[in-house]
Amino acid sequence: MSTVPCQAMTSGSYAPDEVTFLLKPVAMATIDLATKERLLQSGARHYSEMLGAEEPPSRQYMALYHEAMARCGTRLAADVLYLAERLDVIRPEGEVVLVSLARAGTPVGVLLRCLLGAVFGRRVVHYAISIIRDRGLDWQALRWITTRHDPQGIVFVDGWCAKGAIARELEASLAAWHAAGHLPVPATLAVVADLCGAASEAASDADYLIPSAILGATVSGLISRTILRDDLTGPDDFHGCLIQHHLAAYDVSRSFVAAITEKALHLAKQPWARRTLRPALQRRKAAEDLMVHLARCHGVTDPRLVKPGIAEATRVLLRRLPRVLLLRDPDAADVAHLLLLAEARGCAVEQASWLPCEAVALIGTMP
Numbered sequence: 267m268s269t270v271p272c273q274a275m276t277s278g279s280y281a282p283d284e285v286t287f288l289l290k291p292v293a294m295a296t297i298d299l300a301t302k303e304r305l306l307q308s309g310a311r312h313y314s315e316m317l318g319a320e321e322p323p324s325r326q327y328m329a330l331y332h333e334a335m336a337r338c339g340t341r342l343a344a345d346v347l348y349l350a351e352r353l354d355v356i357r358p359e360g361e362v363v364l365v366s367l368a369r370a371g372t373p374v375g376v377l378l379r380c381l382l383g384a385v386f387g388r389r390v391v392h393y394a395i396s397i398i399r400d401r402g403l404d405w406q407a408l409r410w411i412t413t414r415h416d417p418q419g420i421v422f423v424d425g426w427c428a429k430g431a432i433a434r435e436l437e438a439s440l441a442a443w444h445a446a447g448h449l450p451v452p453a454t455l456a457v458v459a460d461l462c463g464a465a466s467e468a469a470s471d472a473d474y475l476i477p478s479a480i481l482g483a484t485v486s487g488l489i490s491r492t493i494l495r496d497d498l499t500g501p502d503d504f505h506g507c508l509i510q511h512h513l514a515a516y517d518v519s520r521s522f523v524a525a526i527t528e529k530a531l532h533l534a535k536q537p538w539a540r541r542t543l544r545p546a547l548q549r550r551k552a553a554e555d556l557m558v559h560l561a562r563c564h565g566v567t568d569p570r571l572v573k574p575g576i577a578e579a580t581r582v583l584l585r586r587l588p589r590v591l592l593l594r595d596p597d598a599a600d601v602a603h604l605l606l607l608a609e610a611r612g613c614a615v616e617q618a619s620w621l622p623c624e625a626v627a628l629i630g631t632m633p
Contacts, residue, residue, distance in 0.1 A: 278489045278509065278519070279487045279517050280376060280523075284379060284392065285366065285372060285392045285393065286392070287372075287393075287394045287487065288395045288406075288410055289368065289396060289492060289507040290498075290506045290507070291506070292506040293508075294317065294498060294506075297316045297317065297318060299585070299587055303629075303630075304632045307632045308632070312398075312400065314401060314492065314495070314505075317493065317508060318585055320483050320490070322515075323481065323484065327603065331518070333602075334600075338476070338477055338600070339477060339526060340533070342476055342477060343526050343529035343533055345458050346381060346458065347533055347534055347538060348541055349374075349378060349456055349468075349469045350378050350382050350385060351386070353378065353421055353456060353467070354382065354386040354388060357419055360419050361390070361391060361415060361419050362391075362419055363393075363415045363416070364382075364391070364421055365393050365394075365411065365423065366424070367394075367395070367396075367432065368394040368486075368489060368507070369394070369482070369486040370426070370486070371424040373522060374425055374457075376392065377523060377527060377530070379392040381527070381534070393411055394489075395408065395504070396492035396494070396504070397432060398505070401494055402435060404492075404504055405443060406501075406504055407504050408451065409448075412449060417449050417451045421454045421456055423456050423457070424455060424456075425479060425577065426460065426476065426577050427455075427461060427464040428462060428574050429553060429569065429573075429574060433464035434464070436453055455467070456468070459471065459476065461549060461553065461623055462552075463546030463547065463548070463550040470541070470543070471543040471549055473625070476577060479576065480603055481518070482584065483517075484510075484513050484516045484519070485518055485522050488509055488510045488513060488514060488517055489507050489510070490507050490508035490509070493506035494506065552622040553622075555622070556623075557572065559620070560626070570629075571628060571629040572628060573626065573627045573628075574622075575623050576604070579626060583613065583627060584607065586627075587629065587630050588611060588628065588629060589613075590627075590628050591604060591614070591625065591628075592615075592616050592618040592628070593624065593625050594618060594620075594621040595617070595619070595624070601624055
């Protein structure tokens, strides 16, 4: 078995018992968005080989984050509490091994770790590892976990499913892992919101504003999006990351967890309603119909250029070169931050009342 240096592990800005990031901190230069987009769309570089700079959020933008916490925090707390209950049911015995998909899954995983212990009396460990589209899970990190814990106790955690690309990547990567002779690991994926019927467990099928989706490193332990590049990460290394020290003054990772946990623990003292989600097939059909409509009305045939849902649209406006932002209701409170980002980026905004979700961002093609 390959060994991994202990210094590769960190808890970021979280408390050490809240999560262990199985990531290798690296140093690399960031790249401007136009160059990044050109390299991505030409196929010259994979997205995991490049990072754009993460800028400090403005005072106005942070005000929208705090408004989102005030308006949607209780809803998120109820959803995470429900998700914790589901994990208690599907992993009824032994240790629960939460494996968050860095980085959007990490805040949710930290919350689940706390609630599974405090409300359901479960023994829980929590890791965050890298998964990269077209590259798969970090097998070195998975090997580290499965040699220390029962693979059957593993539950993967993400923030949301929008098109299901990461859910499919997870399934394919774990199938390849088993085919390579490793002990099987269940491809159980738990998310807060599943818009496309791709997750194993979800608390909601609604496209609402999950407050942590507004931010990046500053709500994810100051950890960047994960990196996989031959000159930075060797075959015995975990996938890489940057620790965004320059954003420390803006970090809300711990305060976010504390606020949502407090709400969830209060809700846990009361009966909470059983959830009824639309059937997964119905959600998948809605996602397929969306692509058909966008191809007909906007000429978009490459699904990689379509990012449905509030959370994914936010990431486009923060990290990509958007062509247009489609909103079901531009006056809805949950999309106020998208309008602010679109204005800052000079991105066109169109009302699209036919959308099956609140927002869709289309990425522009490079000449």
